[in-house]
Structures are given as C-alpha cells and as structure tokens.
Amino acid sequence: NAGVTQTPKFQVLKTGQSMTLQCAQDMNHNSMYWYRQDPGMGLRLIYYSASEGTTDKGEVPNGYNVSRLNKREFSLRLESAAPSQTSVYFCASSEVRGQGHGYTFGSGTRLTVV
Amino acid sequence: SQQGEEDPQALSIQEGENATMNCSYKTSINNLQWYRQNSGRGLVHLILIRSNEREKHSGRLRVTLDTSKKSSSLLITASRAADTASYFCATDAIVAADSWGKLQFGAGTQVVVTP
Numbered sequence: 029n030a031g032v033t034q035t036p037k038f039q040v041l042k043t044g045q046s047m048t049l050q051c052a053q054d055m056n057h058n059s060m061y062w063y064r065q066d067p068g069m070g071l072r073l074i075y076y077s078a079s080e081g082t083t084d085k086g087e088v089p090n091g092y093n094v095s096r097l098n099k100r101e102f103s104l105r106l107e108s109a110a111p112s113q114t115s116v117y118f119c120a121s122s123e124v125r126g127q128g129h130g131y132t133f134g135s136g137t138r139l140t141v142v
Numbered sequence: 143s144q145q146g147e148e149d150p151q152a153l154s155i156q157e158g159e160n161a162t163m164n165c166s167y168k169t170s171i172n173n174l175q176w177y178r179q180n181s182g183r184g185l186v187h188l189i190l191i192r193s194n195e196r197e198k199h200s201g202r203l204r205v206t207l208d209t210s211k212k213s214s215s216l217l218i219t220a221s222r223a224a225d226t227a228s229y230f231c232a233t234d235a236i237v238a239a240d241s242w243g244k245l246q247f248g249a250g251t252q253v254v255v256t257p
Binding site (some may be wrong): 032033037061063068069070071072073076087115118120129132133134135136 | 182
C-alpha cells in the first residue's frame with residue numbers, strides 16, 4: 029500500500045549511542061517532515077525538507093541531524109542519544125508546500141534512551 | 143509554544159451522541175487541519191479548511207473556522223465506538239514567505255465512545 033514507511037518501529041538506546049531513523053514515501057511527495065510526540069505536548073517539528081536537496085530546522089532541532097537522501101527518503105540521526113530524546117518519532121510527507129495539502133504520516137518509531 | 147490548543151482535553155460520550163471539540167490558535171493561518179490518531183498509530187488526515195472558508199463537511203465530520211476569533215471546531219455526528227481516538231488540530235501559520243506547509247499541532251483531545 030502507498031504511504032510512509034518508518035523503520036525501526038521500536039528501539040532502546042543507551043545514553044551516548046547513535047542511531048538513524050529511516051523514512052521512505054512512495055507517493056512522489058516533495059516535502060517531508062520529522063516530528064516528535066511527547067505526552068501532553070502534541071507533535072513538535074524537528075526538521076523538514078521542502079524539496080529534494082533542501083533541509084531546514086524546525087522547532088526542536090538540537091541533538092538531531094537529517095539527510096534528504098533522494099525524493100523518497102528522509103532520515104533522522106541522533107548522534108549521541110540522551111534520555112530527553114525518549115519519545116515517539118513520526119515522519120510525514122506532503123504533496124506541495126504552501127498548497128494546503130494534508131500530511132501523510134508513518135506509523136512511528138518508539139525510542140527509549142536509558 | 144503551541145499554536146493550536148484543543149478543548150476539552152478529554153471527552154467521553156456514548157455511541158450515537160455527537161462529539162464537539164474546539165481549537166484555538168494564536169496567529170494568522172493559511173489553513174487549519176484536523177487529524178485523528180488511534181492508540182499506538184500514526185496520525186490520519188481528516189479534513190482541511192482554508193482561511194477563506196467558514197465550514198466544511200466530510201461524511202459525519204463538520205468543521206467550522208472563525209478567523210476573527212482564531213478558533214475552529216470539529217463536530218463528529220452519530221459517534222461510533224470506532225471513533226475512539228485522539229483528535230488534533232494543526233495550523234499552517236503565516237509566519238514568513240517560507241513558512242507555508244509547516245504544521246504546528248495542538249496537544250489533542252482524547253475522545254472515548256462507549257457502546
């Protein structure tokens with residue numbers, strides 16, 4: 029089925045470890061986004077990519093890096109994980125920025141940092 | 143800080159009743175969107191209403207937008223147990239020329255529909 033695929037679904041890291049969250053979409057969308065969801069906080073934007081080859085910071089970028097590998101794939105990297113990064117991470121994509129299209133979300137990665 | 147804030151935080155109703163939740167936001171917007179999230183799943187886009195629209199319908203969903211009050215409401219009519227989920231409003235705020243398409247989400251309303 030068409031959509032946004034995130035891997036892994038679950039991950040436990042030790043403080044200081046690094047990892048990359050993968051995201052791929054097969055809808056030919058131009059824009060892609062990474063959000064984190066914490067209890068009572070809604071979703072907060074970490075990074076986004078308006079189009080292939082561009083990335084920009086969102087509301088909470090500290091401690092993260094991203095790569096827009098191609099039009100389909102947008103990865104999120106934690107270089108040195110901290111307990112404050114324990115969260116559920118969602119990747120999303122949308123058709124065209126500024127045209128008022130809804131986002132398509134992946135099913136999320138539940139990350140625990142101990 | 144959050145752009146959109148939903149009210150109430152939680153809502154419990156019986157099947158067949160209507161569910162209404164509200165969203166208030168702070169700055170001018172291009173559009174406002176509503177999403178549903180079932181427990182442990184990703185968000186699903188329900189409906190988008192543009193800043194020049196006042197009301198939209200989609201099946202059992204009715205969304206209103208009052209830009210003068212910076213508020214929106216989502217009405218689910220004849221609710222079903224399957225409507226049990228969290229509902230989020232998200233705003234596409236006019237911040238700058240390059241700000242289009244970056245949604246800001248509220249904390250959500252948890253809706254429980256009991257048979």
